[in-house]
Amino acid sequence: MGKRALRREPRAHWALLVLAMLVLFAGLCFNGYVTGAGAEGTHVPVEGAPGPxxxxxxxxxxxxxxxxxxxxxxxxxxxxxxxxxxxxxxxxxxxxxxxxxxxxxxxxxxxxxxxxxxxxxxxxxxxxxxxxxxxxxxxxxxxxxxxxxxxxxxxxxxxxxxxxxxxxxxxxxxxxxxxxxxxxxxxxxxxxxxxxxxxxxxxxxxxxxxxxxxxxxxxxxxxxxxxxxxxxxxxxxxxxxxxxxxxxxxxxxxxxxxxxxxxxxxxxxxxxxAAAQKWRGLAVRVAQNTAGWLAGALTVVMTVAAGIGLLRLLIQLVTARVHWRRARARHERPLAYLGLVSVVVPAYNEAANIEATVRSLIGNDYPDIEVVVVDDGSSDDTAGIVERLGLPRVRVIRQPNAGKPAALNTGIRHSHGQILVLVDGDTVFAPDAVGRLIQPFTDPEIGAVSGNTKVANRTGLLGRWQHLEYVIGFNLDRRMFEIARCMPTVPGAIGAFRRAAIQDAGGVSGETLAEDTDFTMAVLRAGWHVVYEPAAIAWTEAPATVRQLWRQRYRWCYGTMQAMWKHRDTVLRRGPAGRLGRRGIGYLLLFQVLLPITAPMIDVYGVYGLLFLSPLKVAAVWSGFTAAQVATAAIALRMDRERYGPLWTLPLQQIVYRQLMYLVVIQSTVMALVGGRLRWHRMVRIGAAQQYAAGPPTAAVPMESPGR
Missing domain, CATH: 3.20.20.370 (Glycoside hydrolase/deacetylase)
Structure with a gap:
């Protein structure tokens, strides 16, 4: 099938969105004009020269x-x-x-x-x-x-x-x-x-x-x-x-x-x-009443959204604190040897990063690692670079291009360990990441572990914004999901799976564009517990341009919607599957779909507030919300042992970056509703994560003897 046939993305909805926002803004402005919102006490009798x-x-x-x-x-x-x-x-x-x-x-x-x-x-x-x-x-x-x-x-x-x-x-x-x-x-x-x-x-x-x-x-x-x-x-x-x-x-x-x-x-x-005068008056009445209803409805929506957002922050902070204590207790124990660990690296045109990725894996301090690199029909020298390294315990498997899920399944079949670490081809592991990542498997109920993905190229506004997003959003959410036992995603950059859990889930599915989310949901509904290990750190290269960011997040969002739809029946299930459906998918639906869709309306209401409401009240609300975000970000950075420097960009992130992410959700929602098909968009890599390949190891904890 040709490129043109695959790319059937809608376009008219953007014009409709702009038109709808303009109509909404006009209606709100009319309501502000009619009600004189915020103008109480400003109209006073005109003083000056007397009339004739x-x-x-x-x-x-x-x-x-x-x-x-x-x-x-x-x-x-x-x-x-x-x-x-x-x-x-x-x-x-x-x-x-x-x-x-x-x-x-x-x-x-x-x-x-x-x-x-x-x-x-x-x-x-x-x-x-x-x-x-x-x-x-x-x-x-x-x-x-x-x-x-x-x-x-x-x-x-x-x-x-x-x-x-x-x-x-x-x-x-x-x-x-x-x-x-x-x-x-x-x-x-x-x-x-x-x-x-x-x-x-x-x-x-x-x-x-x-x-x-x-x-x-x-x-x-x-x-x-x-x-x-x-x-x-x-x-x-x-x-x-x-x-x-x-x-x-x-x-x-x-x-x-x-x-x-x-x-x-x-x-x-x-x-x-006259009849015409009556009809004109009736039209204005309908417009006024509609505008008033819109203003009232948006006030309710904004109030509810703010309340839910603050409640989410509170829950995140409370659960993050609980998780931090659990993780600290786990880190104080000696690292356990859990047998051979197989690392599967699906790679497609990853020549810029693959050497750094493989070296960081084989150089990990865990004593028993094999690395399986699956070259998925790369048109560059990805496979050749790995083969010329001549590293022990590293194998390269070549296959025609079949997509990332197929490459992962190939690597899983050709690996030998009972614990498998699945790694993107642009990811660089910290020296102790593998050993840290697999420690939760000492609990037989654990089927998968999410590691801590960090942005390697965090310079510039776009890089800092993504760095904050990873630390605040992704990591706080994962801590909360572990406490709630409903982790919906183990990221493709760094995640570990028990082979039995992989088999129960039926392998990695290629039915969605978010194979990591789909796969994790399948593991959860099979009855396994999924946890987050913040000490297992890997660096990945984030999009360096707005266009690349749009493509990546579009694929993530659309794929997540596909996975949510695929596993929608879990909402009515009991046990682990029910927790996934009612907690995990419910959370994703609310905070990654519904609230972002309403965000443009809330932003329009914000502009309306600047024009017709008390500027002090609007500034106070915005400042309070931003202060809460900054405080949460500071706590998240501290938990992740990151510097506070990027915090100054957070207010700008709320103004620019947030809107971009909302537009991604709207585009994905429209694409899902019209039944469009989305191509896999691959980001061009420049090797930004290589700077961490030879970085100093984190403080090591002695590992118990393998006993063999």
Missing amino acids: AAATEGAAVQRLEPDGTVTSRALPARTIALTFDDGPDPAWTPAVLEVLARYRVHATFFQVGAQINRYPEITRRVVDAGHEVGLHTFTHVAAGTVPAWRLEAEVKLTANALAAAGGPQATLLRLPYSATPRAESAAEYDAWRRGAPGYLQVLADHDTEDWRRPGVPAIVRAIRPGVVMLHDSGGDRAQTIAALDQAIPRLQAKGYRFVTVSEALGLPRPPAA
Whole structure:
């Protein structure tokens, strides 16, 4: 099959992902605009030069004539127009309506468009009760602080929202933070003149300032003939309700008349809203409600993800501490001789590293090692390099290219030991790695042991990031998996297996691209225990470019998904297989698939937070999360006896490297869902691990006599 046929990777999903993120971001921004998230207390009345005399010295209801002049009208004597701002509110507006209905009083409600969209049924109730509804902008914006186009849009959006809620075409307008005519500034007048000239501006003769909650008697005294400003939203309005219940019957008994603004001035009944206006309002309502739902859902997702992440860190640290104590106790015992150890090295075009790999293996201080190098149809001189070394106890087996699993099975068949160490052809072992690696096999229940893989080329940002990932993620996870008895992966770079476990697992399968994960899962479900030995150290060459990293992690992630799917039935099993399914595969599904898939949405929410939420809160959350990561990394580095130097790159890793890994998961998930086939991507080696081939051995512990 040709290369083109094998590589059937989807491409359209990237455009869809970008489009989805843009739509999500636009929706969140719309929600931020509508709710004014984080802007509480920032809108204040505009101070400055007063408006023109015709406005500031006029009556409460003002009209802007075509020639630019302002005319105004006052209410008739002994007439009171109660007006309520900032609603509708699900708690206080119905309470106001109940008081007004009790005394058969009609009032004027100046409602916020965004609130109308949230509670259209309340606005409908206000209209059906015979009350009048005016506009109070869409987001309660301070009119004098925004350009004319913004105010015009706010007014139109509010009019559309009112129409969609069943209200008539609006004719009255009250700008937020306005009060009596004398308090009108030049900026507010100019905003009305340029942004909403076709509306009657309703100011107030008497501002009760009930929003300050000055006490019921003070509010009662402020309810007098004229236009009275009250509020039915924006806080606790219990004092307002109580004041209405006292003032209305008292003033009615004195012969005062309570009417709407339009009724007081004899204005004609406003016409019904056009159908097109209703549909526009309905569309904005749907968009607003959807955006609000998205913001709420993402808040929940982010909170849950953060909680799960912190819980994971806590569990990792606790189990790592337990594992560290166990491993320390194990290391204090003399190393046991466990018979011949066969090391199988599958190699394909590994000329850059194979000599260093073989020399590090045969030079190990364990007394009884054989090395079987399986050249899997290399096109370079991999096999020749090993043969020319002429090292004792080293054999080379040549075979046509059949893939790494086939090469491993070939080496296993041609080896003689009951314990086999499987090693990648680019890996360099520490001098005591083999002896350390096999020590857990003194326990007959152990079927496989994972060694400690370290990044050899850890210079530059990319190298340091991968070094931290290996130390923090891979090694902490392995410690945790051993305690939970559900280790899903023994890495191909350094791992040891009991021959009986290999036979029970049916050998190394080539059905997935992550043969090490698939093989380890098969060993686990066969009933064997898999552990981690941090003292068995091997250095491997990590990808040196972003392109190489992408290919490697793409293969790992896609192969892991294949292995999870292959062994999915273990979720319902009992015993060791059940632990693998419910603990190991469940963990991989949550932290290596589901959470990474949601990461782009969380990142979009983070950008939204920078724009609309409190910067201090966003910075505090990010700093706290990063601090927790740095602390965890420091502990992991200490456990691995590594230097703390790379820690400074961790914040950058969260910003750049993490996103790359998330995109890898998304690509792998899409590939799995569409049933695509992925080629084996081999990384070009440069021999970076050779620097450790002749390195000083770690502190040796005497080995017990072989006894033969």
